[in-house]
Amino acid sequence: MSGLVGQALPLLPELLLTATALGLLLIARCWSRPAVVGGLTLAAFGGALVALLALVGPSTPPHELGHAMLLRTPLTAFFQVGVLGVMLLITLLLLGYAPLSQMPWVECFSLLLLSTVGLLLLIGAQSLVMVYIGLELVSLTSYLLTGFLRQEATSAEGGLKYFLYGTLATAMMLYGISWLYGATGTLDLPTLTADLLGGSHPHQPMILVGILLLTVGLGFKVGLVPFHHWAPDAYEGAPTPIAAFISAGPKLAGFAVLLRVFWLAFRGMTADWSAVLEVVAILTMTLGNLAAFWQTNVKRLLAYSSIAQAGYIVIGVVAASGTGATAVGYYVVAYVLMNVAAFACVIAVSNATGRDDLGAYAGLAQRQPMLAAAFAIALLSLAGIPPTAGFLAKVGIFVAALQSGRLLLAVAAAVNSVIAVAYYAVLLKQMYLKAPASDAPAALTPWPLTLALGASLAGTLLFGLWPAPLWGWLSAALPTAS
Amino acid sequence: MACPWLTILTFLPLLGALITLAIPRDRVTAIRTVATVATALTLGVGLLLLAQFYPAAEGYQFVERITWIPGANITYYLGLDGISLPLILLTALLGFLACLASFGIQERVKEYFALYLLLETAMLGTFLALDLFLFYVFWEVVLVPMYFLIGIWGGPRREYAAIKFFLYTLAGSVFMLLAILFLFLTSSPHTFAIPELAATGAALALRVQQWLFLGFFVAFAIKVPVFPFHTWLPDAHVEAPTPISVLLAGVLLKMGGYGLFRIAFPLLPTAARAFAVPLAVLAVINIIYGALVAMAQTDFKKLVAYSSVSHMGFVLLGLSAFTTMGFNGALLQMFTHGIITGGMFLLVGVLYDRAHTRELAAFGGLGARLPVYAGLLMVFSLASLGLPGLAGFVSEFLSLLGTYAAHRTLTTLSVLGIVLAAGYILLMLQRVLLGPLNPRWQTLPDVTRRELITLVPLLALTIAIGVWPALILDLQAPTLGRLVAALTGLPG
Numbered sequence: 016m017s018g019l020v021g022q023a024l025p026l027l028p029e030l031l032l033t034a035t036a037l038g039l040l041l042i043a044r045c046w047s048r049p050a051v052v053g054g055l056t057l058a059a060f061g062g063a064l065v066a067l068l069a070l071v072g073p074s075t076p077p078h079e080l081g082h083a084m085l086l087r088t089p090l091t092a093f094f095q096v097g098v099l100g101v102m103l104l105i106t107l108l109l110l111g112y113a114p115l116s117q118m119p120w121v122e123c124f125s126l127l128l129l130s131t132v133g134l135l136l137l138i139g140a141q142s143l144v145m146v147y148i149g150l151e152l153v154s155l156t157s158y159l160l161t162g163f164l165r166q167e168a169t170s171a172e173g174g175l176k177y178f179l180y181g182t183l184a185t186a187m188m189l190y191g192i193s194w195l196y197g198a199t200g201t202l203d204l205p206t207l208t209a210d211l212l213g214g215s216h217p218h219q220p221m222i223l224v225g226i227l228l229l230t231v232g233l234g235f236k237v238g239l240v241p242f243h244h245w246a247p248d249a250y251e252g253a254p255t256p257i258a259a260f261i262s263a264g265p266k267l268a269g270f271a272v273l274l275r276v277f278w279l280a281f282r283g284m285t286a287d288w289s290a291v292l293e294v295v296a297i298l299t300m301t302l303g304n305l306a307a308f309w310q311t312n313v314k315r316l317l318a319y320s321s322i323a324q325a326g327y328i329v330i331g332v333v334a335a336s337g338t339g340a341t342a343v344g345y346y347v348v349a350y351v352l353m354n355v356a357a358f359a360c361v362i363a364v365s366n367a368t369g370r371d372d373l374g375a376y377a378g379l380a381q382r383q384p385m386l387a388a389a390f391a392i393a394l395l396s397l398a399g400i401p402p403t404a405g406f407l408a409k410v411g412i413f414v415a416a417l418q419s420g421r422l423l424l425a426v427a428a429a430v431n432s433v434i435a436v437a438y439y440a441v442l443l444k445q446m447y448l449k450a451p452a453s454d455a456p457a458a459l460t461p462w463p464l465t466l467a468l469g470a471s472l473a474g475t476l477l478f479g480l481w482p483a484p485l486w487g488w489l490s491a492a493l494p495t496a497s
Numbered sequence: 498m499a500c501p502w503l504t505i506l507t508f509l510p511l512l513g514a515l516i517t518l519a520i521p522r523d524r525v526t527a528i529r530t531v532a533t534v535a536t537a538l539t540l541g542v543g544l545l546l547l548a549q550f551y552p553a554a555e556g557y558q559f560v561e562r563i564t565w566i567p568g569a570n571i572t573y574y575l576g577l578d579g580i581s582l583p584l585i586l587l588t589a590l591l592g593f594l595a596c597l598a599s600f601g602i603q604e605r606v607k608e609y610f611a612l613y614l615l616l617e618t619a620m621l622g623t624f625l626a627l628d629l630f631l632f633y634v635f636w637e638v639v640l641v642p643m644y645f646l647i648g649i650w651g652g653p654r655r656e657y658a659a660i661k662f663f664l665y666t667l668a669g670s671v672f673m674l675l676a677i678l679f680l681f682l683t684s685s686p687h688t689f690a691i692p693e694l695a696a697t698g699a700a701l702a703l704r705v706q707q708w709l710f711l712g713f714f715v716a717f718a719i720k721v722p723v724f725p726f727h728t729w730l731p732d733a734h735v736e737a738p739t740p741i742s743v744l745l746a747g748v749l750l751k752m753g754g755y756g757l758f759r760i761a762f763p764l765l766p767t768a769a770r771a772f773a774v775p776l777a778v779l780a781v782i783n784i785i786y787g788a789l790v791a792m793a794q795t796d797f798k799k800l801v802a803y804s805s806v807s808h809m810g811f812v813l814l815g816l817s818a819f820t821t822m823g824f825n826g827a828l829l830q831m832f833t834h835g836i837i838t839g840g841m842f843l844l845v846g847v848l849y850d851r852a853h854t855r856e857l858a859a860f861g862g863l864g865a866r867l868p869v870y871a872g873l874l875m876v877f878s879l880a881s882l883g884l885p886g887l888a889g890f891v892s893e894f895l896s897l898l899g900t901y902a903a904h905r906t907l908t909t910l911s912v913l914g915i916v917l918a919a920g921y922i923l924l925m926l927q928r929v930l931l932g933p934l935n936p937r938w939q940t941l942p943d944v945t946r947r948e949l950i951t952l953v954p955l956l957a958l959t960i961a962i963g964v965w966p967a968l969i970l971d972l973q974a975p976t977l978g979r980l981v982a983a984l985t986g987l988p989g
Contacts, residue, residue, distance in 0.1 A: 380608070381605070384608075395641060400637055400638075400640070400641060401633070401634040401637050401638060402634055402638065406634075406637070410674070410678070413674065413675060413678050414678050414681075414682065417675070417678055417679055417682055418682055425675055426675065429671035429672065429674065429675055430671070432667075432671055433664060433667050433668045433671055436663060436664060436667055437660070437664060440644070440660055440663060443644075443645075444648065444656060444660070447645055447648065447649060448648045448649055448655070448656055448659070481566075482566055482568075483566055483567055483568060486566070486568045486569075487568065490568065
């Protein structure tokens with residue numbers, strides 16, 4: 016018995032979430048109030064967070080779990096803590112979302128918990144099989160959650176598109192994994208790393224094909240061009256808190272895996288994959304920013320904005336250095352906070368008006384100055400204006416690009432951050448420069464929504480003004496052996 | 498520990514902004530009072546610094562330095578010297594006077610003053626920061642309140658003008674950011690501190706220095722604005738409400754010139770010297786082109802806006818000389834242009850508030866109807882065209898004299914700018930003040946007491962500097978002497 020407990024204990028965060036997810040499905044029908052189930056979900060996320068922090072300290076040595084399928088290091092713990100923190104916010108968003116009662120909300124919370132398990136597994140994956148399993152768990156639950164507004168056609172459409180693109184992408188990724196397995200005879204990432212360290216391998220072309228196909232799967236998850244087409248429809252159709260979830264959670268986990276696989280495991284072949292990712296980064300930033308400008312639906316606008324943001328973050332991966340990894344870690348956390356804040360504002364407005372178009376925001380500053388100011392800060396942070404976290408995040412990316420000698424990438428990112436202001440300012444213009452419509456109802460912010468907005472906004476400002484703790488944690492967590 | 502005067506100076510307006518935010522929005526008088534007190538106290542602290550400033554001392558005074566972000570060696574580092582002091586005084590003075598002029602704002606008063614005060618903090622911080630990172634933060638923060646101030650309270654084309662201003666300035670700044678980060682990565686140990694980066698920059702190869710210089714120059718040139726980066730200026734200046742036009746012309750344009758003085762020249766001296774002739778050429782284009790376009794204007798405010806382009810050319814011209822006299826002229830020109838054009842924009846605003854038009858053709862004969870207004874307009878206009886005895890003459894003369902030895906032909910061409918200025922200014926005076934009175938303006942009231950309070954200090958300074966330029970020159974000359982010595986390698 017003690018042996019079983021001894022094996023289960025290190026996996027407590029994952030197990031706790033799984034048990035809650037399944038438990039909710041079985042017994043939650045007894046309670047008819049979302050607040051109770053939401054509260055249980057919050058407790059599960061909070062418990063998992065505490066357990067994780069208790070299991071991994073800053074100086075805990077890396078250790079393998081579950082028959083070497085998973086790895087726990089300070090760096091994986093950093094991203095996992097990030098995921099759990101975000102899930103707390105997302106759960107609050109759901110509780111403050113007016114149409115929640117029209118959704119099968121028990122299943123919604125349960126799937127969210129399962130999806131989080133997938134994210135945690137993905138971050139900790141030590142084997143390519145685990146990467147695939149984690150990714151599929153996240154994807155399948157996300158497809159369902161996107162289509163959860165069953166009476167809305169756009170929701171179903173978004174879910175279906177997400178599903179069709181997603182299955183293709185994960186299938187290609189699985190195919191890529193099989194190429195890698197064929198070339199090296201292993202799926203274990205440390206063994207793979209050791210095999211490829213020399214830079215030349217007897218089956219080099221096969222490995223390159225494998226890496227390329229792997230990029231498709233991961234690129235789909237974090238929304239990189241040209242695997243981004245699902246994002247605008249999925250964001251628009253999904254219930255807004257779920258849109259916030261698919262814009263935040265998979266990005267955190269996806270970039271953790273990109274670092275793990277590309278920066279660490281494929282470090283012997285940096286020249287090959289970084290050339291590909293460099294092009295992808297430039298395309299992603301540029302396309303995302305240019306397309307965002309023409310959007311009239313706020314959720315679609317934020318979808319393209321998060322595509323562009325992913326483009327910036329990839330630069331940190333391309334840099335393939337400790338600086339780059341720190342920049343990625345900081346940027347992802349900053350991005351998640353400001354994006355959740357932005358989505359919280361979108362929910363507040365749509366709660367009252369049922370609208371997500373730009374016109375719904377006209378004159379918001381005069382009707383609800385606090386909400387407008389909050390949204391403005393989130394947007395300015397997304398645009399990279401100091402003194403917000405979004406600004407420092409961009410600086411980190413620029414430093415990583417310059418330090419690795421990729422001037423073109425740095426200039427492309429700089430030019431893009433100017434283009435981006437043009438569409439973030441479209442929203443600022445609506446809120447501050449336009450007169451309010453006389454019949455516009457006041458936005459509705461129940462307290463969970465206010466709490467989520469306040470917390471994410473405080474993080475955005477705090478990490479912008481005082482990033483030392485976050486940076487310190489990150490740089491201490493970076494693997495030193497590489 | 499000494500009293501952190503510079504922090505107090507910088508953040509007093511912000512404190513005022515936070516207080517205004519706490520006041521209910523319909524208590525307009527209370528909001529105005531808080532803003533006025535905040536800007537007045539800031540001006541008071543500025544004058545206190547002036548009293549305690551010791552011009553001959555080397556290096557920076559009132560220095561404050563604490564670690565901000567340890568991982569990247571970013572410091573909160575403020576300091577004052579002969580380059581920043583005149584601009585600090587200018588900012589604090591115009592900040593106070595334009596605040597009084599803002600009493601005419603009737604809509605969304607609370608938001609207006611909160612943004613206004615945030616803007617003042619950012620402007621002061623830009624002139625005081627000695628850490629490039631901190632400098633960039635303040636520099637960027639200026640954009641946000643300015644965008645809203647133009648966009649919400651501006652004229653008919655305010656939305657266009659506001660976003661154009663935002664994007665133009667940002668486009669310049671991102672390249673500056675890349676240059677800053679490059680310098681940071683090159684320095685060893687990594688630092689953002691301007692005094693320490695001087696050695697790093699100077700040691701770089703000319704080619705690298707030139708690229709970095711261009712990165713900084715784009716940002717500063719857009720702010721100055723240098724032809725062909727000036728097209729945001731007429732839109733922003735014309736659409737902005739009067740007090741904001743005053744700050745735009747009086748302070749924001751100086752941020753560009755200040756950046757050249759503080760960063761681009763001292764950190765990249767070889768590149769700066771290598772670019773001396775192109776800089777002088779751009780200066781001449783600014784002076785002559787700005788004057789010619791000003792002459793063609795039929796809108797009073799646009800005329801003043803384009804005259805700024807011309808006047809700021811003298812700043813660039815003096816900078817291209819690499820002589821003590823040229824630098825003194827350039828820096829003094831920034832100060833005098835700030836007070837003179839500030840006054841001009843206030844006067845345009847006075848007229849527009851009454852007549853609701855700025856078409857020069859619509860006026861005429863106001864000299865007899867509004868004697869006080871006419872008197873003020875005459876003095877500021879003559880100062881603007883460079884009449885000896887008034888402030889504008891001294892700085893433009895010094896700038897020309899200091900540059901003559903270095904670029905004879907170009908300096909000679911620039912003198913044309915003064916002739917053209919006489920042309921457009923006198924033409925404007927004639928169309929506004931002389932001739933038959935348009936019967937529509939039969940009942941226009943003359944300048945009110947509040948307007949007079951905003952104008953008289955500027956008028957007094959314009960005359961005082963014109964008669965006794967040492968008032969400002971004594972503050973800046975020692976620092977500039979050392980800067981020129983460091984740039985040219987000769988003892989100042």
